[in-house]
Amino acid sequence: MNATSSGGSNAGWFSALKLIALLLVLWQALAWMVGDVAMRTPLQTMTFTANLLTSPSFWPHLAETGRAFGLALLLAVVIGLAIGFLLGINRFASDVLEPVLVALYSIPKITLYPILLLMFGLGVAAKVAFGTIHGVIPIALFTLAAVRNVRPVFVKTGRVMGLGTGRMISGILLPAAMPEIFTGLRVGFSLTLIGTLLGEMFASQRGLGFMLMNAIGLHNVDVIMALTFLLVLFAGSASGLLLFLNRRLYQRA
Amino acid sequence: MTPKKRAALWRIALLVGAVGGLEILCLSGHIDRLTMQPPHRIVMDLVALLAGGELNGAIAKTLRNAALAFVIAMVAGVSFAVLLHYLRSLRDMLDPVFATYYAIPMFAFYPLLIVLFGLGDTPQIFIGAMLAVVAVIVNTLNGLDRIPRVLLKTARVNQLSAWDTARLVMLPCAAPHILTGAKLAVAYSLIGIIGAEFIMSTGGMGYEISFAYMNFDNAKMYPLILLILLVSIAINTLLAKWEKILMARRGLS
Known part of the structure; x- marks a missing residue:
C-alpha cells in the first residue's frame, strides 16, 4: 500500500x-x-451518543468491556510474543507448529466460544479467553516471521560476543524485528477487540456487545446507531493511530 | 528423511498426542461429560448426525449463503478495484479506509442490518460479503499495479477497446493476485455467515451450534463444531495449495 x-x-x-x-x-x-x-441521521446519532455518554447506566457496561478487552490484550501480547520468539529462534519447532497456527488463524473462531463458555462459565473469564485466542495467533505469527527474518549477521555478531538467550532477545532480536512485531501487535489489537465484542454479543449479561443485542430485542434504533458509531469510531481511530506509529517505525528502520 | 517431512511427522504425532490426552482426561473423569465429550464419541456422533440427514438443511443453508456472499464480494470487489485503478484520486482517498477496514468490528453492524432487512438471510449475506469484499479489492489492486507496462502498450497498439483490454490483458495478468484475494474472501465469507448465524438467526450451522449450546446438548454441539472446523480447514488448505501452484507457474513464489 x-x-x-x-x-x-x-x-x-x-x-x-x-x-x-x-x-x-x-x-x-x-x-x-x-x-x-431503521436508521438515524449523523446529527441525531451524535446527539444521542452525547446523551448516552452522560447517562450513568452506560458506564458500567463500558467499564466491563474495557476491562475484558484490556486483560485479553495483555494476555494475547504476552503469550503471542512468547510463542513467536520461541518458534522464531527454533527453526525445527516453527516448521512443526507454524502450519497449525496458520490453520487456526483461518477458522471461524466463534465456533469455539461455546466450549470456552462451558470451561469458564458465563462471565468475564470466557470473554477474556475468547478475545485472547483471537489476538494471540496473529501476534505469534508476525513475531515468528519477524524474528526469523532478522539479518543473520546480527545474530552471528551476538553469538560471537557470547550473549545469552535473554540478552540476545532484548539486545538484538527485539530491536531488529520491531517494525514487523509492531505490525503483529496492531493486527492483534484489532482482532482482540473484535473477539471480545463478538463474545459479548453471543452470550453475556454486561458490556457493550450485550447492550447492542439487548437493543435489537427492544428495537431501540437510537442505542444501536450510537453504539455502532462509538465502536467504529474507537476501532477506526485506534487502528489509524497504530498504523501511523507503525509507518514511523518502518521509516526509521 | 527431509527436514520438512520430519516436521510433518512430528506435527501429526503432536496432534495425535493432544487428542489422545484429551481422550484420557475425558474417560478418567478429569473433564466431566457436561463440559466435553471424549473425542471418539464426538466423531461417532458426527457420523451418526451426518448419516441421519437431519443437518443437511442447515449445512446446505450455511454453505449456500457463504457461496452467495463470496460471489457478491468477488464481482463487486474486482469491478470496484478496476474502477479505482483508473480513478487515482478516489483511490488515494479510500486507501486509509482499506488500511483500517479489518480493525472495525464488522459484527457490530449486524444489529443495524437486522433492523434494516429483517431477520432473514439478507443481513447474514451482507455481513459475509462486507467482510470479504475489501480483501478482494486490495489484492486485485495489488495485481493491477503489477501489470507490465509493455502488455498495456501492446494492447493499445492492437487497438483493443477498454473492455477488451480489461478482459483479455489486465484480469488474466492479475489472476494470481486475485486468487489470493479469493482465498481470503472464502475464509471471510464463511466467518461472516457462521458468526452472524451464531449471534442471531433462524437456521444454519452456526444457529444449530448455539441452539445446542443453549440446551446443553453436547452430543450435537461438539460434532457440529468439529464439522465446521474440518470444512473450513479443508477449504483453506485446498485453496492454499492451488494458489501455490498458480504462483509457482508465474514464477512469483
Whole structure:
C-alpha cells in the first residue's frame, strides 16, 4: 500500500477531511432513503451518543468491556510474543507448529466460544479467553516471521560476543524485528477487540456487545446507531493511530 | 528423511498426542461429560448426525449463503478495484479506509442490518460479503499495479477497446493476485455467515451450534463444531495449495 496520503503533510489532512465528509454524506443519504424506522441521521446519532455518554447506566457496561478487552490484550501480547520468539529462534519447532497456527488463524473462531463458555462459565473469564485466542495467533505469527527474518549477521555478531538467550532477545532480536512485531501487535489489537465484542454479543449479561443485542430485542434504533458509531469510531481511530506509529517505525528502520 | 517431512511427522504425532490426552482426561473423569465429550464419541456422533440427514438443511443453508456472499464480494470487489485503478484520486482517498477496514468490528453492524432487512438471510449475506469484499479489492489492486507496462502498450497498439483490454490483458495478468484475494474472501465469507448465524438467526450451522449450546446438548454441539472446523480447514488448505501452484507457474513464489 502506498503512503502518499499518510503523514502530517497538509495534503494528508485535506484528504482525510474529504474522506470524513464523503462518509457523512453517504450516511445522511442512506438515512434519508431508509427512513426513521431503521436508521438515524449523523446529527441525531451524535446527539444521542452525547446523551448516552452522560447517562450513568452506560458506564458500567463500558467499564466491563474495557476491562475484558484490556486483560485479553495483555494476555494475547504476552503469550503471542512468547510463542513467536520461541518458534522464531527454533527453526525445527516453527516448521512443526507454524502450519497449525496458520490453520487456526483461518477458522471461524466463534465456533469455539461455546466450549470456552462451558470451561469458564458465563462471565468475564470466557470473554477474556475468547478475545485472547483471537489476538494471540496473529501476534505469534508476525513475531515468528519477524524474528526469523532478522539479518543473520546480527545474530552471528551476538553469538560471537557470547550473549545469552535473554540478552540476545532484548539486545538484538527485539530491536531488529520491531517494525514487523509492531505490525503483529496492531493486527492483534484489532482482532482482540473484535473477539471480545463478538463474545459479548453471543452470550453475556454486561458490556457493550450485550447492550447492542439487548437493543435489537427492544428495537431501540437510537442505542444501536450510537453504539455502532462509538465502536467504529474507537476501532477506526485506534487502528489509524497504530498504523501511523507503525509507518514511523518502518521509516526509521 | 527431509527436514520438512520430519516436521510433518512430528506435527501429526503432536496432534495425535493432544487428542489422545484429551481422550484420557475425558474417560478418567478429569473433564466431566457436561463440559466435553471424549473425542471418539464426538466423531461417532458426527457420523451418526451426518448419516441421519437431519443437518443437511442447515449445512446446505450455511454453505449456500457463504457461496452467495463470496460471489457478491468477488464481482463487486474486482469491478470496484478496476474502477479505482483508473480513478487515482478516489483511490488515494479510500486507501486509509482499506488500511483500517479489518480493525472495525464488522459484527457490530449486524444489529443495524437486522433492523434494516429483517431477520432473514439478507443481513447474514451482507455481513459475509462486507467482510470479504475489501480483501478482494486490495489484492486485485495489488495485481493491477503489477501489470507490465509493455502488455498495456501492446494492447493499445492492437487497438483493443477498454473492455477488451480489461478482459483479455489486465484480469488474466492479475489472476494470481486475485486468487489470493479469493482465498481470503472464502475464509471471510464463511466467518461472516457462521458468526452472524451464531449471534442471531433462524437456521444454519452456526444457529444449530448455539441452539445446542443453549440446551446443553453436547452430543450435537461438539460434532457440529468439529464439522465446521474440518470444512473450513479443508477449504483453506485446498485453496492454499492451488494458489501455490498458480504462483509457482508465474514464477512469483
